[in-house]
Amino acid sequence: MESRALRTGLPLTEIGMGVAQFGNLNRETSDEASAAAVDAAWDAGIRYFDAAPHYGLGLSERRLGAALAGRPRDEYVLSTKVGRLLVPSPETADRQDDQGFVVPADTKRVWDFSRDGVLRSIEQSLKRLGTDRIDVVYVHDPDHHGDEALAGAFPALVELRDQGVVGAIGTGMNQSALPARFVRESDLDVVMLAGRYTLFEQNSLDDLLPVAAERGVGIVAAAVYNSGLMAAPTVPDDAHYDYGPAPAEVIARARAIASTCAEFGVTLPEAAIAFPLRHPAVVSVVVGTRTEAHVASTLERYSTDIPDELWHALAERGLLRADALHSRADASEASAVTHAPNGAPTA
DSSP states (O other), rough: OOOEOOOOSSSESSSSOGGGGGGOOOOOHHHHHHHHHHHHHHTOOOEEEOOTTTTTHHHHHHHHHHHHTTTTTTGGEEEEEEEEEEOOOOTTTBBBBOOOOOOSSSSSEEOOOHHHHHHHHHHHHHHHHTTOEEEEEEOOTTTTOHHHHHIHHHOOOOOOOOSSSSSEEEESSOOOOHHHHHHHSSSEEEEEEESSSSSSSGGGTTTTHHHHHHHHEEEEEOOOOOTTSSSSSSSTTTTTTEEOOOOOHHHHHHHHHHHHHHHOOOOHHHHHTTTTTGTEEEEEEEEEEHHHHHHHHHHHTTTTOOOHHHHHHHHHHSOGGGGOOOOOOHHHHHHHHBBBTTTTOOO
């Protein structure tokens, strides 16, 4: 599998493995299923793995760490997140977590974007992951804490990166406006952008993508199926979009995109995987995974040859922004250039 480099030189495989589902997202899974999924990803060449304390109150990190144990540490890239500090909560241990994960609520999340909170969070993640280093650290969902993140979390992470403790720093969010501000006002290497640069939605071309490209900041595209809207060749009546039931007009537009894809012998999820990787700023597409079957389907979609004519047809029909018509060649050329921390090209 091909890789693309962040400006620090850290290589990310074009497909990354997101492991929120290892934390029993929406339903229980098992240690064995998680390990089998990692085995399948590794065998297929995936070398970028992303977790977070938020996912299953640490369970996702523990399962990923166990599944990666024994593999050469220099052969893969590991990312996790800060911002939600996990603290013991014995008073709620008899309840289930109320944020979508089927785990006991014996721990609670506390928003903390301070320097101390960042250091404590990383220390805890290292223990859960069973590793001596984390390659990429994202500030997770600081939607209502932008000033706090700029004052505390990002300076702390810049210091850790400059000391060589972490390889790259960034933010992970479901919006593009605030990450664009972070790129302008802080010294980030990467942004994990969930659901905002997809085959269905490209509004990040108005704010984040231009400034990221200008400063050499990589974009990791996540949630490329937009909460399941584009996860199957046929869009169902009860499809979800942006973490909720999809409105009728959203379903109609998604079906029009699917129909156009079918004209060119391509399925909707195949196009959804391929589309973000055509932008020069995008370094990886991270796909959420629960089982080895999920890995297999993702890789099959990734390996599909997509004719350029499809993208132009979508643009001509008003289903894709004209300024999103980049090519894989442009993206591959851009990824060959690494950047210094100030955004200046170094090679």
